[in-house]
Amino acid sequence: VQALVLGEQAGVRSDYPLPAPSRTEALVRVSVAGVCRTDIELSKGYMDFAGVPGHEFVGVVEECVALPGIVGKRVVGEINCPCLDCRLCRAGLTNHCPSRTVLGISGRDGGFAEYVVLPAGNLHEVPDGLSDEEAVFAEPLAAAFRILQQGAVPTDGDVLVMGDGKLGLLAAQVARLVGASVHVVGRHLERAELLRHCSVNFHEAEVTPTHSFDAVVECTGDADALAQALKLCRPGGTVVLKTTTTEPNTLNLTEAVVNEIKLLGSRCGPFAPALRALADGTVRVGGMVEATYDLSDGLAALEHAARSGTLKILIQP
C-alpha cells in the first residue's frame, strides 16, 4: 500500500506492507490526515523516528475482531497505546505509560498512509454532522482541551494565548468556553477573523501590561517565548507549556521562583469533549485548512507545513 515513510529511505512508497491488526486492534482505511508541527520535527530527526508519521487522521474501520460493531464506522483515534498494566497505567496515567507506543511518533506507524492500525479502545466514532475536514482536528483540539482538564484556566480570569498557529487558535477557543477573558498575541492579524464567533481579544506582536495574566498558554512553538510568558504572567499564576523543541534554550527561572509561578507541561487530551465541541459548533475550525495534498505528494505537504505561519495542511490517500 502507499505510505509516506521517514527514516533511512524517506519518501512516499507504494509497496509498503498492509499493517496487520491484532485481535484487539482495528484496521482503519484513512480518509484524510493532518500534518502537525511534531511531524516536521520528526522529519528532522526528533525521537529518532523511522516509519510512517501522522497522528491526526479520520478513517473508516475495515476490520476489528474484538469489536465487530465498529466495522464500517467513521472514526478518529487517540494516539497513545499504553500497556494498561504498569504502575502509571494503574494510576490512570495511561498517556504516560513508559512502554507505550504512540501513533506515528514512537514505535507505531501513523496515518500518512492508506491504512492505519490502532487498538479498538483508542477509537472514537465521528458524529454524523461533522465533515472529515472538521473531524481531523479532533486530536489537536483534544490537546487544547487538556488545558481545561488540568484545571489551568480560571473561569473568571484573564488568559493569554501566545501564538496564533493551529494550536493557539484552538486553545483560545477552548479557554473561552469556560468563561475566561481570552487574549491572543500573534503575528497574523487576519486570523482574528477565525475567532470572531467567540469574543477573543487579538493582539499583534505585543501585549501589555506585564505580570497581569492569570494564565498564559505558550503555543508559539518557539522555545525563547517562555521568558516572555514568565513576564506576562501574574505572580501566583500559571504558564501552560505546549512547546516542544529539540534544541535547549537559555533561561533564568528565578522570575518563576520569586513570582511563585506554576509552569505546567501539557500534552495529549480527551477526545470526547473535542468531538462534542466540534459537533456543537462551540469550537470552529472553518478556515483553518490551508491546503490538501494527495498522499503521493506527501513530501511536498510536509515542506509546505514547515513554512513559518502555515495553518493546517491535510494529506489525502
Added chain:
Amino acid sequence: VQALVLGEQAGVRSDYPLPAPSRTEALVRVSVAGVCRTDIELSKGYMDFAGVPGHEFVGVVEECVALPGIVGKRVVGEINCPCLDCRLCRAGLTNHCPSRTVLGISGRDGGFAEYVVLPAGNLHEVPDGLSDEEAVFAEPLAAAFRILQQGAVPTDGDVLVMGDGKLGLLAAQVARLVGASVHVVGRHLERAELLRHCSVNFHEAEVTPTHSFDAVVECTGDADALAQALKLCRPGGTVVLKTTTTEPNTLNLTEAVVNEIKLLGSRCGPFAPALRALADGTVRVGGMVEATYDLSDGLAALEHAARSGTLKILIQP
C-alpha cells in the same frame, strides 16, 4: 549604631543612623541574625541592593506606637512589607505586592545591625521554650512550610529533596510531617544524623530510579540541577523550584511538556506553623549552626557562609 552595609562603601560601620520607625512600625533590638544564601548573592550585586542585608533575625521590641503591648517581647519577623492596597494585596497575594519592600533585600534595611525596623503586623512572638539560635530559623523554615501551603507534597507520595544544605534539611523535615516518604540526595552523608529523628532516607550523590518521585524539591542552589530534577520526577508529578540565581542556564523543557510535569516556584512562607513546629520539636535545627560571628566581623561571616557546604552562620551584634 553598628551595621554591616552593602553597596558602594561596603563594610561594617559604627556610625550608621538608628532606624526611625513610623507609627505602625516597631523598632527591634537585634539579638541574633542568620546568613542566607541570598545575602551572599546580594553581596555580589543581586537586586542591586545597597544598605543593610539580613532577613533572618530574632530581637526584642524596644518601641512600637501602634502596638504598645509588644514592647519588651522577643520576636521574629516576616520580611515582605506590602502596600495592602493594590490588586494583588487585595487578592491576598501580599507577598507579591509590586510596591513591597523586603527586609534586607529590597528597599528596606535588614538585620545585620544593632537595630531593625518592621511593620508591627509582620512580627511574631517567639515561644518561651525556644532559644534565639532555634528561633532564628523561623524565616527559612517558613519558606519550607510554603511547600506544604502550596499543596506540593502528596501525603502518601514519594518525595525527593535535592540538596542537603540548610533549606534542604528543613524541607525534608517539613515534607515528612505530612506523611510523605522522604528521600534526600546530598553531598554530606554525615548530615543524615541531623534527620535521624524523622526517618528520612539519605542518598549520597545519586538517586535512582528515574521518573519515580511524585514530588522533587529542588534546593541545591545550583541552576543546573533542574535538568536532573525533571528526570527524577514521575510523569504528572511536581518539581518545586527554590533555587534563585543571577546567571541564566541552558535547559530544554521538552521533558516537562512530554511528561506533563508541574514546575512550581516557591518563595516565602507562613511563620506561625514554623514557630509551632520548632516549639513542638517536630522540626529540629540542633546541629545546623556552624559558627557565630560578632557583628564587627560581619564580612568574615559572609565569607564563611559563602564557602561551599557551609551550614548556618549567625551574626550577633
